[in-house]
Amino acid sequence: MNIIKSNDNNDISADISSKPRVGFFDFASCEGCQLQIANLEEEILDVVDRLEIVSFREVMKNHSDDYDIAFIEGSIHRPIDEERLKDIRSRAAILIALGDCACTGSVNKLRNDWSVDNVKAEVYRGAEAAMKNNDFFDIFPTKRLDEVVDVDFYIRGCPVRKEQVLYYIKRLSSMPPHKNLDLRFGVVPRDIEKDVRSIIQYNPQKCILCRHCEIICNDILNVHAIGITNKGNESIVSTPFDIGLDNNKCISCGQCLVNCPVGAFTSSSSVERVLELLDDPENFVVFVIDPIAVASAMEILPTENTQLRPVMGSLIAALRDMNVKKVIDFTHFGYLSLAAQGEHVKTHKDMTFTSWCPSAHSYIEKFLPEFKKHIHKETSPEYLMLKAFRKWYGDENLKIVFLSPCIVHKGNPDFDAVLTARELPGLLKSRAIDLDFYDPEKGAFDCELGLSSVYVKGASSDYTYSLPIIEIAYMSKFNNLDAGLAVTTIGDYAHELAFDSEEGFFNALVIEDITRASKYLKKDIRKYNVVELYPCFHGCLTGGGQVPTTSMDLLNKRRDLLKNYKGECKAKDLFVSQIISAYDSIKEVE
Amino acid sequence: MDTKDKFIIDTILEKFTDMKDPTLMILQNIQEILGCVREEYLTYVAESNGYSLTELYGIVSFYPQFRLSPPGKHTIKICKGTACHVRGGAAIQKNLQNLLGIKPGDTTEDGVFTLESVRCLGCCGLSPVIMIDNETYGRVKTSKLQEILVKYKGVSANENQ
Structure with a gap:
């Protein structure tokens, strides 16, 4: 077989009139991956049928330098290895990294934590004379294959699974392969069942x-x-x-x-459950929407609108069409929670965790049980929301559906169904709803709180808004905020806030990242009035219910969507007084 | 967990306080002295030394040298090497599994037998081979297995030698 590799587009073309010649080579490794091939049992016949193996030190004596495909196990430790690998690369049209040592350096790379001299001294103490001027001991920090040469395909695993190797052999011998092929294709499923015991x-x-x-x-x-x-x-x-x-x-x-x-x-998906709830005309379905979830769902929703506000409007109109009785903005209860937390901080001098995140609460309960009493769930938005719903819609047929950026709420029995951003398109699709068909102007949230439709910047668990969270929390219950709020960044991902007011001196700790936070959490955090923390990076923007992304650009896009959606608050004082009176109306409900 | 076991583990932990990353050594020492690394030992090590149980379990389940339950009085090793495989090692294993009601790696409920499958016992001329404690049985037939096992019931490993 003649395999021709074109350098321009990574495509590899082949003339498959004869069997491809294959060599197996090893560098620093346990040779376990090659053993997987040697151990193929009856399938080895299949391999020999398709390939001509010209070099395989582990199983045969013959060796030839004339091969098309090279399978290479192990990582590179020495200049002589490097030369040999480059030589193999120059001969082989296709080079495949076989196993974790070749793909990533794996266990061999562990020694890179120490200097070469230290490693030598540790392993070959007393043999310095023998090592001198000997190529075999001339080592450098371990490299994986693609740090030295171009690698066409990677077969990962420690050891590799024989199904993967067979798959490649079959592909390579029957048709020209293409880079970045789906590794799992053709692999026999493993005999292990799905774990469904948790959310x-x-x-x-x-x-x-x-x-x-x-x-x-x-x-x-x-x-x-x-x-x-x-x-x-x-x-x-x-x-x-x-x-x-x-x-x-x-x-x-x-x-x-x-x-x-x-x-x-x-x-687990809740779409079926939501449809069930909507199908029963007896049900009084209240649909609560967290805008952060919609901002993320927009990446997978089939809509032509690029701004959050019209999409939200269409969504609300569509939901009303689906027999939803009330559509509520979760952000409003965020505001109420700020008022509640503000009041709490003012009347209790000890530290309070102001984070709304149930995962953060769970983290504190499981890892810092001594601070458990500083969590005040009665000030959380969910608690206030359920209280308000009981007051407004308090009948037996009340069913609450929550569109949330996080899966953690799926474990909360107070909600009848919890949808995540990922499930929203599925819900709309199952009822054949085209969002662009609905007039954005016709959809508006129901609001029984008497809040005017002004959106304040803040009240989102995203970090960029978290400083205003505390600002508003204070503002809502403390006079004279203009005295000045000082923000000091005390470390990576940790900030300290402090201000003097007529009521006294107050300070807060904001933590963006629990790992790095743990050191601040253990260090005398009771000196703060307020501690705010999130388990997820960038807050709920990358929550467990959001559309998966690793791109910062996409995250910034979500952030911008929310920023434009909320707008700036023009009449802060008015808004604050509205929040406080709304909170007072809910507070007394049992 | 009784105080004696706790004391032993504490002593082991103390021995390695100055060492960098001694997890594997600690587990090996515990197994050497206490016979196995059962759940309560792992939990105790995790709690008292700040390791994560998840990590410890990952290590223990990776290396075949670790046992999660104490071994039985007698260890049966079934050879699964090439020669034994060709001459019916798999059938021997299947039969033993049925007789004892356990899979390789497990111990019978009465604590008499532990079943292990091994790669090669080095006596391929006798295949198929099983080994009970230090005694080797060659040319094993499935019909003879019951007979062999009876010899070991109620006899401890030392007496048999």
Whole structure:
């Protein structure tokens, strides 16, 4: 077979009149991946049928330098390895990195934490003379293959799965391959069932063991709820002793889910449940919308509008068409919560966690139980909202549907159904609703709070708005805010706020990132009046119910959508007095 | 967990306080002295030394050397090497599994037998081979298995030697 690689477009064309010649080569590794191939049993016949193996040190003595495809195991440690690899590259039309050592450096790269001299001294102490001027000991920090040469395909795994190798061999021998092919295609499903015991569900069939979820959970968030267990083909992401996420330290933030590149983590869908609720004419369905969720859903909603306000208008009109009785803006209860928290801080001198995030509460309960009493759920927007609904619509048929940026609410029995941004298009599609068909001007939120339609910048759990959150919290219950609010950044992702007022001196701690926060949390946080923290980066913008994204541009777009949607508040004092009177009207409800 | 086990683990933890990343050594020491790294030991190590249980379990489930439950009085090793495989090692394993009611890696409820499958016992001429404690049985037939097992019931590993 003649394989011709074009440098322009990564396409590889081949003349498949004869068998491709293949070589297997190894560098620093355990040779376990090659062993997987040597151990193919009856399938080896299939391989020999399709390929002509010209070099495979582990199983045969013959060697030839005339090959088209090179499978390479192991990582690069020495200049002589580097030369040999470059030589192989120059001969092979296709170079495939076989296994984790070749793809990432894997275990071999662990030694890069120390200097080469230290490593040598540790391993070969007393043999300095023998090592001198010997090429075999002339090492540099470990490199993976693509740090030295171009790699065409990567087969990952420790060891690789034989199905993947077979898949490549079959592809390479039957048709010209193309780069970045779906690795999982043609791989036999693993005999491990889906874990459905929590609101976050894990499907091992989809998992490619990339460890994104594990790194987020353990190294970034420090939650340690999930990890890779077992080895080889049985490796799965799981909890210790398979106790299930809910029994472990999971805080249901959903970051594993939005960071999973292949959708192995999912949350259970509530679309069916919502349709069921809407179908029953007896039900009084109240639909609560958090605008942050809609800002994210816009990325997957089929609509021509590019601004949040018209989309929201059309959405509200569409929902009313679907038999929803009331559509409520969740932000309003955010304002009420600010008033409640402001009042609380004024009357209680001890520290208060002002974060609304149920995952943050769960984090404190599980990891910092000594601060549990500083969480005041009675000031949270959900609590106030349920209280208000009981007052306004308090009958048995009241059904609450919440469109939320986070999956954590799915575990809250007070809501009859919780939709995430990802589920919204599904809901509309199931009723064949085209948003652009609805006039944006016709849709407006129901508001029983007497708040005028002025939107204030703030009251969003996104960090960029969190400073105003506290500003408003203070403003709503403290006079004389103009005395000045001083913001000091005390470390990465941590800020301190302080101001003097007629009522005394108040200060707050705002934390954007729990990992780096933990050190500030342990350090005498009772000296603050208010502590605000989020488990998710960029707050609810990247919440566990949002459309997955890793692009900063997309996040900034979401942020801009919300900014334009809210606009600037022109009559702050009026708005504040409206919030306070609204809060007072809800406060007394039992 | 009784105080004796706690004391042993505390001593082990203390031994490694100055070492950088001693997790694996701690687990190996616990298994050496206490026979296995069962759930309560792992939980205790996690709680007292700031490790995460998830991480410890990940390590324990990765390396075959660690046992999550104490081994039985007798260990049966079934050879799954090439020669034994060709001469019916799989059937032997299946039969043993049925007789004992356990899978490789597990221990019978009465604590007498632990079943393990191994790669090669090095006596391919005798295949198929099983090994119970230090005794090797060659040319094993599925019909003879029951007979072999009876010898070990109610006898401890030391007496048999």
